[in-house]
Amino acid sequence: MTLSSHQSALSTSVGDLSEWNRNRRRRPVWRRVHRVGATLESLFPMVSEPKSGRRLIALLYVPAFVGITVVLLLRQSGVGATNTVWAEDGATFYRDALSHSGPSNLVRTYSGYVQFLPRLVFEMIRFVPLANVAFVVAATGAALVAGLCLLVFRSSASLVHSPLLRGVLVAAMIFLPVSPNELIDNVVNVSWWMIFASFWLLIWRPRSWSGRTVGGIVCFLAAASDPIVALLLPIAIVRLVALRRASENIATIGLSAGILFQLAVASTS
Secondary structure, three states, X not given: OOHHHHHHHHHHHHHHHHHHHHHHHXXXXXXXXXXXHHHHHHHOOOOOOOOOOHHHHHHHHHHHHHHHHHHHHHHOOOOOHHHOOOOHHHHHHHHHHHHOOHHHHHOOEXXXXXXXXXXXXXXXXXXXXXXXXXXXHHHHHHHHHHHHXXXXXXXXXXXXXXXXXXXXXXXXXXXXXXXXXXXXXXXXOHHHHHHHHHHHHHHOOOOOHHHHHHHHHHHHHHHHHOHHHHHHHHHHHHHHHHOOOHHHOHHHHHHHHHHHHHHHHHHHO
């Protein structure tokens, strides 16, 4: 090959490279995002619905919910759970529910942020006769955690395929060592379990609208009850890039709405 042939081939290669760079610069940003999203989509595999459907829920989930609730009530050390109102439940949220109107109480801050779920629960508990308040508070706190345990069991199925391993994951929530002395059987501390559940709900990709709606509601309540849930925002952003349809980002929308709610109330408090 002569020198002129080499120069011609080199100029052609440089010309092709320049043309590729020009086309790359002209390529819309959304196409690049689409390509990145297609790569990240594998992080959120679609969950297959159980074949037995509602029958499975009736036969397994309902007894599991009752059993977990009872176990949580029995785990409280010291005085029985149904005879105590402790943590901030009585001294703060129950008292505020009795002292302030509903709308103003729901956006009332404590320790610098909003605890929306506890205030919402005590807006209903304030109508309970005083003699039954301890039982209702403890049962409500245990039932909320039991529901979150079952949500984690269901939503983790996309990444943890073994029911046995998911059962171990739920058992870790139920038998958390610090629970009997610090967290269990009250309403205010349910937010700690909601943070953990929100992580799995942001990864969960259910086919049904009911699953998506539950994910959005729980993520909203978690963020509206504890600002530390904002640490999950990177997962929500990755999900938004990977799954661009709004119908698949209900959990992300719920989390974002809860964070905005926290910021709006805290900034005007």
